[in-house]
Amino acid sequence: MKLFLKYHIFNIVTVIAVTMFFSCDNRLKEVQQIGISDNEPIGVAENIILKHIDSGKVESILTSPKMIDYSNRDFAFNEFPDGMHLELFDSKNQKTTIRSDYAIIYDKTGLTDLQGNVVLSTETKDTLFAEQLFFDKIKQWVFTNKPVKFRTGTDLINGNGFDSDKEFSQAEVLEINGIITLNE
Template sequence: MKITYREIIKGIVTLIGVTMLFSCEGNLNEVRALQNPADAPAGTANGILMKYTDSGRVVATLKSPKMFDFENKDFPYREFPEGVYIEFFGKDNEKSTVTADYGIVYSGTGLVDLRGNVVIFTADSTLLEGEQLYWDQNQSWVFTDRENQIKFPDGSFNEGMGFDSNQNFDKFNFRTNSGIQNIDESEK
């Protein structure tokens, strides 16, 4: 059997065409999702800086490279797929910070879900690190069922799976943990 130059070219063109069809399949689903208004975000923002105020005083700032606003859904939320950095300012302008690789805020419930390298550094130098953390804004409560590590200003620390706390981090309930606690026995 003799293969001609024309058949070789025809085979190469067919191979390129089939390759292009299969390589576009992954992006085709993304394009379809963008064309469907029901699945599309109400808005997209890049390089955002949001400031939250209370009686004219800045109480928090939020920075993120990207935000998707899905407030048009039955269960509205805002998604921060490329991470988030938040600063909270107290009454005496003391600052606490929160960073995470991913964040989502559910408007209807007031629940915030932070994931990936979550780090909280409070104004009193308490440091919390974990892979996922939830904050219930309505109840002023923070909790997780994942691994976490907490270092307190007095040198105490805890490592374990799961805890819940008030948002000021002065009342904790640990599930499974190990660590060192410094107790001041002079207070009776």
């Protein structure tokens, strides 16, 4: 009788243990998300300086008074509501500087959307003024389809749209509205 009772208790304990083992699954993501709304940022950083370095060479430096991190969303992004300053360095270590009042960087696409008083200036003093400009990190390309003013040499070119590589060797104002030659 004692053997029969021990056998049943052993079976019951085994069934409970196996049930508990298989009923638990990996819900670490769910636990990490407890208390975080899908619409709320996962973090906020102030007075940031981000440097992108590849093979020991600085490729870009981003500074901003505030960055809001939405990497907890399916389509992750970082928002810079107080603007940003971006320095891009080409293969000859020449610097292109971009400033804007507002920016969003989308992680999955590598696209940066710069908005409000966007000013892009190169080492050779070429300067682009726009209300919106996109920077494709993957293709190393800047572009917009909004109105622009582009100062190159003594010419100020007005147009609707702009395309260029980050080194400005292929800079092109689209739909040119006028060219003004400035006196130096």
